[in-house]
Structures are given as structure tokens and as C-alpha cells.
Amino acid sequence: MEIKTRQFKELASQWMKDPAARAFLRRGPYIMSGKRDNALLTFPDIPEAQAYGAVIRAEAMARLPELLEQFEKNATANGAKVLWVRDGRELNETIVKLIQKRGAPYVTKGKSMVTEESGLNEDLEKNGIESFETDLGEFIAQLLKRPPFHIVGPAINVPKEEVCDIFMAKAGMKECTTDPVALGYAARLFLREKFHHAQIGITGVNVAVAETGTIINVENEGNIRFTKSSPKTQISVMSLEKVVPTMEDALHMLRLLCRNCTGQKLSAYVSMDSGPKKAGEIDGPEELIIVIVDGGRTKIYQDVKSREALRCIRCAACLNICPVWRTIGGYAYGFAYSGPMGQVLNPLLLGLDQTQDLYRATTLCGACKSVCPVGIDHPGMFLYYRSKDVEGDPEFQAQPRPAMEKRFFQGFAFAVNRSWFWNLGVKMARPFLNRDAENGIIRRMKGPFSGWFQSRDLPAVAKKTFHDRWKDELKNKG
Amino acid sequence: MERSVRDEILARLKAAPKVPIPPRPPKPKLHEHSLTGEAVIEKFTKTLMEETGIVHRVGNREEVLKKLLEIAYEERLKKVMVSDDEVLAPLNLKAWGERNDIQVMTPKDFPDRNSFRDAVFDQADAGITGADFAFAESGSLGLAFHPDQARLVSLAPILHIAVVPVDRVLAYYEQGIPKIFQEKGKYPSQFVFITGPSMTGDIEGVLFKGMHGPRKVIVILVG
Numbered sequence: 209m210e211i212k213t214r215q216f217k218e219l220a221s222q223w224m225k226d227p228a229a230r231a232f233l234r235r236g237p238y239i240m241s242g243k244r245d246n247a248l249l250t251f252p253d254i255p256e257a258q259a260y261g262a263v264i265r266a267e268a269m270a271r272l273p274e275l276l277e278q279f280e281k282n283a284t285a286n287g288a289k290v291l292w293v294r295d296g297r298e299l300n301e302t303i304v305k306l307i308q309k310r311g312a313p314y315v316t317k318g319k320s321m322v323t324e325e326s327g328l329n330e331d332l333e334k335n336g337i338e339s340f341e342t343d344l345g346e347f348i349a350q351l352l353k354r355p356p357f358h359i360v361g362p363a364i365n366v367p368k369e370e371v372c373d374i375f376m377a378k379a380g381m382k383e384c385t386t387d388p389v390a391l392g393y394a395a396r397l398f399l400r401e402k403f404h405h406a407q408i409g410i411t412g413v414n415v416a417v418a419e420t421g422t423i424i425n426v427e428n429e430g431n432i433r434f435t436k437s438s439p440k441t442q443i444s445v446m447s448l449e450k451v452v453p454t455m456e457d458a459l460h461m462l463r464l465l466c467r468n469c470t471g472q473k474l475s476a477y478v479s480m481d482s483g484p485k486k487a488g489e490i491d492g493p494e495e496l497i498i499v500i501v502d503g504g505r506t507k508i509y510q511d512v513k514s515r516e517a518l519r520c521i522r523c524a525a526c527l528n529i530c531p532v533w534r535t536i537g538g539y540a541y542g543f544a545y546s547g548p549m550g551q552v553l554n555p556l557l558l559g560l561d562q563t564q565d566l567y568r569a570t571t572l573c574g575a576c577k578s579v580c581p582v583g584i585d586h587p588g589m590f591l592y593y594r595s596k597d598v599e600g601d602p603e604f605q606a607q608p609r610p611a612m613e614k615r616f617f618q619g620f621a622f623a624v625n626r627s628w629f630w631n632l633g634v635k636m637a638r639p640f641l642n643r644d645a646e647n648g649i650i651r652r653m654k655g656p657f658s659g660w661f662q663s664r665d666l667p668a669v670a671k672k673t674f675h676d677r678w679k680d681e682l683k684n685k686g
Numbered sequence: 687m688e689r690s691v692r693d694e695i696l697a698r699l700k701a702a703p704k705v706p707i708p709p710r711p712p713k714p715k716l717h718e719h720s721l722t723g724e725a726v727i728e729k730f731t732k733t734l735m736e737e738t739g740i741v742h743r744v745g746n747r748e749e750v751l752k753k754l755l756e757i758a759y760e761e762r763l764k765k766v767m768v769s770d771d772e773v774l775a776p777l778n779l780k781a782w783g784e785r786n787d788i789q790v791m792t793p794k795d796f797p798d799r800n801s802f803r804d805a806v807f808d809q810a811d812a813g814i815t816g817a818d819f820a821f822a823e824s825g826s827l828g829l830a831f832h833p834d835q836a837r838l839v840s841l842a843p844i845l846h847i848a849v850v851p852v853d854r855v856l857a858y859y860e861q862g863i864p865k866i867f868q869e870k871g872k873y874p875s876q877f878v879f880i881t882g883p884s885m886t887g888d889i890e891g892v893l894f895k896g897m898h899g900p901r902k903v904i905v906i907l908v909g
Contacts, residue, residue: 236891250717257714270707273699280692286873292692344897345888361888371889388892396898403898404807420867430841430884430899436876437837438803448695455867459859460714473733473824474881477899482873488833490793490802492875506698512705 209327209355212542213554216565220540228367229357229537236364240528243471244579250473251463261464262583264457265519268449272509272518275418275451276500282421286483288496296326299501303328303410303443304335306497310441312407314338316399318425318432319346320412321522322447322501324356324544325557328410339410340402342431344395351378357538359524359545360469365537399431409435409493413446414521415461416498419454420482423498426465428476436479442493444481447501449518461521464581468523508556511603513592517552519582524549526576526586532569541566548576548586559605560597567593612656631675638669718823721857726822727907730855733825737882738895740904743852750849751782753906754814758788761845763811765789770834773816773849793836806838812845813838813900819862820855820905826881827905830866830874840880846900848880852909 212219223229251257268275280290293299299322307315315332317339323329329350332339341350348363349356351374356362363371368386375381381394411432415424423444425432436442452458466472485492508514527533527547538546543554551570555563567590576586596604623630644653645668652661672680689697721729731741744753757763768779770792783790791810796802806813815835819828827848831837840846856862866877884899895901 232890239891252715252717256711260711260714263708263710266708267710270705273696276699277696282870285870292690292695294691294695298691342898343888344886348888361891363888364891366889368890388889389894391889392886392894392897396896399898400807404803420870420873422867422873428885429897431897433837433841433878434898437841440799448699455863456713456860459863472881474826474879476737476881476883476885478826478879478881480877481875482867482877483875485875486832489831489836489875490796490799490833491837492831500695502695506695506702509699510702512703515702515705 209324209330209544211558211562212355213558213563213566215542216540216569219542220536220569223537223539224535226365226537228370229365229539231367232365233534233537236361237528237534240471241525241579244468244525244528245471247467247471247473250467257460257464258581259583260460261521261581262519264452264461265521265582268452268457269509269515269518271453272449272451275453276448278418279416279421279451280500282419283416283423283483283498284421286421288421288481288483288498291497291499292502293499294502296328296501296503299323299326299445299499299503300328300331302499303445304331304337306441306443307332307337307408308335310408312337312439312441314340314402314406315408315410316340316342316402316406316431316435316439317346318409318411318427318435319343319362320410320445321359321544322412322445322503323410325503326501340399342399342402342435343427343429344392344431347379347395347399348374351375355539355542356544356546358527359522359538359547359549403431403434403438406435406439408441408443409439410443410445411435413444413450413498414465415458416446416451417455417458417480418451422455422458422480422482424458424462424478424480426462426469426475426478428470428472430477433477433479436481436493437491440494441497442481442484442495443497443499445499445501447503448505465521465523468525468579468581504557507603513589514556516584517556517589519584520549520553521582522549523581525579525581529575529579531571531573531575552584552586552589555593555604560593560601561605561607564597564607616656631673634669634673638671641666642668716823716858718857721822726857727852727855729822729857730820730825731907733822734820734882734903734905735825737825738903739825739882740902741907742904743907746908747777750777750906750908754779754782754847755786757847757904758786761812763788763845765791765809766812766814767791767793767806767810767839767843768813769815769836769839770794771816772834773851774814775834777849779814793839802836803838806836806842810839810843812847813840813843814847814849815840817848817850817854818866820850820907821857821859821862821879822855823858824879824881826879827903828862828866829878829880831876831878832874837876837878840878841899844896844900845902845904846880846883847904847906849906849908852907855907
């Protein structure tokens with residue numbers, strides 16, 4: 209996947225002008241947030257249910273190495289084969305080899321965000337292996353060669369006319385239609401043929417259960433179930449933070465995930481695999497290969513505060529409620545993850561220097577934090593990244609701040625710590641600042657502060673400061 | 687010997703700073719915790735119907751066959767794929783099919799995966815299965831897969847009909863799932879929750895049923 213996180217501003221302004229994205233963003237996120245809120249009402253005590261999710265994920269992270277070992281042991285005992293890979297490149301190489309060894313002409317794929325991170329589809333294509341994304345939204349995004357706009361509805365912003373064109377060109381559709389149901393049916397027919405004859409299926413993993421060695425997938429369409437039922441070989445890819453301690457924990461996480469994600473009590477299909485098919489079963493995989501990917505997670509894990517980000521279960525509640533995401537949509541974030549979750553994850557996965565605008569494009573309103581079912585403090589993380597960036601922490605790939613900015617803030621810190629100096633400074637700066645004032649408001653300013661004024665105004669500095677006036681008051685009375 | 691990737695990853699995780707495991711509060715309450723008896727069945731029916739599932743209730747085996755025939759006429763079923771699970775086996779659906787001129791196939795009629803796939807993808811007008819559980823809390827069916835319960839029967843045909851004895855209708859997941867994962871080495875290769883028909887909203891958020899799996903799910907409760 210081409211990483212475009214450094215083009216945040218350009219992409220944001222580009223997509224803010226896109227009529228289809230605008231049309232979707234005007235209503236979609238509000239509808240999705242509303243559905244989520246309604247679904248949560250089915251819990252007798254919503255904060256209690258959400259908080260329990262946070263505790264499960266916090267415990268999972270505290271016990272991560274132990275739980276992974278337990279998961280591996282139990283999954284292996286169930287008959288699954290567990291492989292470990294360091295990063296996206298190793299992941300793609302491993303999967304290419306697995307496919308080549310088995311000689312499958314193509315693979316069907318269920319949605320997997322970690323293979324989105326690694327750009328698996330591109331590498332499969334390079335090696336002459338056809339891969340079909342089978343989630344309708346992912347299928348459209350793959351045909352259009354676009355990143356996900358929304359983690360749950362990857363192509364939800366794409367107008368039906370554009371879907372029609374691409375289906376006519378690449379998915380064997382005969383007659384053009386702009387009926388979403390007919391378009392969906394065309395994709396059904398095209399992909400059904402692929403499911404029917406598939407030899408290898410690739411999926412992600414939503415939850416891995418340490419206690420039982422089980423992997424769990426959550427979906428609505430049935431494409432993942434097909435991918436895990438029809439072919440002889442199943443490859444399921446999980447980033448290593450997906451594990452939870454027990455099956456009971458997994459059940460609670462499923463309740464939270466589905467409600468927070470799509471506003472459902474449970475998605476249409478939740479499938480749990482404990483090993484390959486047994487003797488006598490006519491379908492299901494003969495071999496189940498689980499690939500555990502580090503993909504930068506062990507590095508994130510070293511920092512106790514950053515580790516909090518690994519609790520994320522990808523429900524996307526934070527996207528739908530975020531005033532920034534609701535305005536710019538998902539493409540501007542330039543990587544697999546968009547919205548607040550992307551602003552939390554992408555800087556850790558790609559480095560602070562590659563994601564400068566991501567953790568700054570925020571109002572710090574905390575809406576994301578208020579809906580998060582695993583207790584991630586997004587605004588706190590954004591401020592943390594900013595501080596790490598300014599400190600120049602090499603572990604975070606911090607980018608040195610401009611010398612001007614540094615000097616300004618050193619001077620600022622000196623001044624605000626000394627009242628006499630500050631008061632003097634304000635007095636002296638007043639004529640310069642107020643030079644740009646119109647009707648008592650400074651709307652723009654030339655020079656190094658011009659950027660700040662692009663989206664903000666400052667009241668003109670008063671002729672007398674409060675202190676001056678107070679002194680005068682006292683004098684007059686006295 | 688070179689250290690394996692596995693050991694390297696685990697070593698890195700183990701070397702990281704440790705934090706205390708947060709204490710567990712009591713398990714969150716669910717409205718379904720207090721449901722019993724007929725209320726469980728009512729709740730299941732209501733919840734599944736919200737997901738556009740269709741629920742019928744009949745008294746005994748004879749009535750199941752009668753109801754299946756009604757559905758077969760209504761849906762114009764010519765060929766159906768039927769599981770051999772413990773709910774359906776006693777119904778002898780092959781004989782029912784012969785009596786009513788409906789071709790009844792079971793996965794065991796096929797020698798291998800490919801021939802079974804051809805039939806279940808291209809020929810079956812419906813898939814009929816039993817179910818291990820039905821859960822009121824989300825209107826979900828629970829199916830464990832094994833040689834008598836093939837995966838594609840409830841997935842590939844456009845219509846899924848499930849026959850569920852009422853004593854298998856439970857209020858919430860924890861009443862059933864621990865039974866599935868009771869004994870190590872005996873877990874089903876796959877367990878699935880099915881909540882209504884296959885669906886999507888991926889094109890402009892327009893919701894519709896029957897994306898890849900069944901467009902319609904009919905549950906016949908028995909007892």
C-alpha cells in the first residue's frame with residue numbers, strides 16, 4: 209500500500225471538495241453513530257459494559273507474551289499450524305510461498321487490515337497470483353485501487369455510478385445499473401464462482417482466544433465463511449495484539465464490537481475456528497495456517513503509554529463521531545487506518561516524522577474517547593505524540609521541529625515564567641500585533657505567525673492590560 | 687542455531703516493562719440474565735424477526751414435516767441440501783422428499799469436496815439444518831460443524847431453513863458456548879453464530895440481504 213500520510217493536508221482539501229464524499233459525510237457518520245448509541249441501550253448498564261471491555265483488553269496487553277504462548281500451544285493442539293513473521297514484507301513472502309507451494313491459481317480473501325498494512329494484494333499480483341477481495345466494499349476498493357475510506361465500509365463513499373462503471377469493466381457485469389441491490393447481486397455472482405472453486409482462502413482475525421486456541425471472525429456478508437469453508441487451505445493472518453484470555457472474554461468483546469461497530473447485537477456471522485476440519489467433514493479446510501504478525505507491535509509494546517493503542521479492536525465508533533473525520537473522510541489519513549484510531553495507530557506504526565499532521569489534526573474534543581469500548585484515551589495519545597515529537601525522541605522517529613519554532617517557544621517559556629518580562633513584552637508587542645487589527649480583531653498577520661491565523665482570530669490587545677486597569681481602579685478609589 | 691522469529695518476538699515482549707494486571711470488576715449485567723421459560727423463546731423470536739428472520743413454531747415432528755412442505759411450496763423448492771445432524775436425522779427428510787417430489791440431497795451423497803461444492807453452490811434451492819443453540823439475546827442460531835453438519839449447507843443456498851427444538855433456545859451465550867468448549871481436543875473445527883440472513887450496506891450505505899449467503903432465514907421451533 210502506498211503510504212500517503214505526509215500528504216494529509218493536500219488529500220484533506222482534495223476530498224473535502226469531492227461531491228460524493230460530501231454527500232456521504234453529510235449523513236452517513238451521524239446515522240452510524242446513532243445506530244451505535246441505540247444498540248448500546250440493550251446493555252442494562254452501558255458504562256459498566258464498556259469499562260469491562262477496557263479491562264479485558266488492558267489485561268490482554270499486560271499478559272500479552274504469556275497469552276500468545278498459550279494461544280499458540282492450544283491452536284497447535286487443535287491441529288492448526290502457527291507461523292510467526294516480523295513484518296509486512298515477511299508476511300507477504302510467507303503467504304506467496306504458501307500459495308506457490310500449493311499451486312493455487314487464485315485466492316479469495318476476507319477483510320484483513322494487517323494485510324492491508326502490508327500491501328499483500330500488490331505483492332500477490334507481482335508474483336502472478338490473483339487475489340479477490342470478497343467483502344463487497346473491499347472488492348470495490350480493490351478494483352478502484354483505493355485505500356479504505358472507512359474501516360467498516362471501505363467504499364461507502366463511492367457513488368453507485370462509479371461502482372457500475374468498474375463492475376462493467378472488471379467484474380463481468382453485462383448491463384449497467386445504479387441500483388445498489390443489483391450491483392451487489394452482480395458482485396455476488398462474480399465472487400460466487402470464485403468461492404465455488406477456491407483452493408486457498410485468506411482471512412484476518414478479529415479475536416484470538418488464548419484459553420482455547422480459537423480464532424474468531426466477525427462479518428455480515430458471508431464472504432469470510434465461504435473463504436473458510438470452501439477451499440482446502442485456510443490462511444488466517446493476525447497481528448499479535450488480537451488475543452484475549454478466555455472464551456467468556458471473547459463473548460463480551462463480540463457484544464461490544466458488534467454494537468459499537470454497526471449497531472448490531474451480533475453481526476450476521478461470527479465464526480470460530482479451532483483447528484482444521486476433522487476426518488469425515490466434507491468441507492472446511494484440510495489445513496489451517498495461522499500467521500501471527502509482529503508488524504511493529506513489539507516496538508509499540510516497549511512503551512507503556514503507547515501500548516494502550518494496542519487495545520484497539522477496530523470497531524470504528526471513533527471515526528463516526530469524530531468532527532474531523534466527519535469533515536474530511538478517510539482518504540486523507542493516507543494509510544490503512546483513518547479517523548482517531550488511525551491518528552493513534554499510524555504514528556506508532558509509521559513513525560512520528562511520517563505522520564506529522566495526523567496527531568495535530570484534532571480538536572482534542574474527546575468524542576473518540578467517550579465512545580471507545582476499550583478505554584483508549586485518544587486525545588491523551590495525541591498530546592503524548594506531540595511531546596515526544598518536540599523532545600525529538602528517536603524511538604518514535606520524531607522529526608526535529610523548525611529552529612524558529614523552537615526558539616519562539618524557548619522565548620515564550622522564559623517570558624511566561626517571569627511576570628515582569630511578560631508584562632513588558634505585551635506592552636512592547638502591542639503596536640506590532642495591533643497593526644493588523646480591524647475593528648478590534650486580528651484576522652491575519654504577515655510573517656511567521658501567518659499560518660496560525662488561517663483558521664483563527666485573535667482579539668486585538670487592549671490599550672491597557674487588566675493589571676494596568678486594576679492599578680488605576682485602586683488609585684481612583686484611594 | 688539462529689533464534690527463530692517466534693522466540694525473537696516473544697523475547698521482545700517479555701523484555702518490555704511490566705504493568706500490573708488490572709483487577710476484574712464483576713461481569714456486566716445483561717437483561718437476558720433474568721429471562722426464563724417461554725420469555726426466552728418470545729425474546730428469541732422477536733430479536734430474530736428484527737433481523738428479518740422468519741420464525742415458525744410447531745408442536746412436534748409431524749408438524750415440522752408439514753411446515754417444511756408448506757415452505758417448499760411457497761418457495762418453489764425442487765432440490766434441497768439437508769444436514770444429517772441429530773435434529774434432522776430422526777425426521778427422515780429423504781423419505782419426506784420422495785413422498786412430496788422434492789429432491790433431498792445430503793452432503794454424504796457426495797464422494798468428495800468438489801462434487802459436494804457443485805451441488806450445494808449450483809443445485810440446492812435451500813439448505814436445511816438443525817442447530818445446537820438459538821440465543822435470545824441476539825436472535826442468533828449456533829451451529830457446531832462436524833461430519834453430520836457440513837458448513838456450506840447453511841451458507842451456499844439462497845434460503846436457509848433451520849429446525850430448532852425449543853429446549854435448545856437459550857437466553858444468552860454463556861448458557862451454551864462453554865458446553866462447546868468444555869473438553870480440550872473435542873472442540874468443533876468451527877462454530878458459527880448465524881444472525882439473520884447475509885447482508886451488506888457497502889454501496890452508499892443501502893442495506894440489503896443476500897449478499898453472499900442466504901437472502902432468507904427461516905427458523906422452525908419445535909415443542
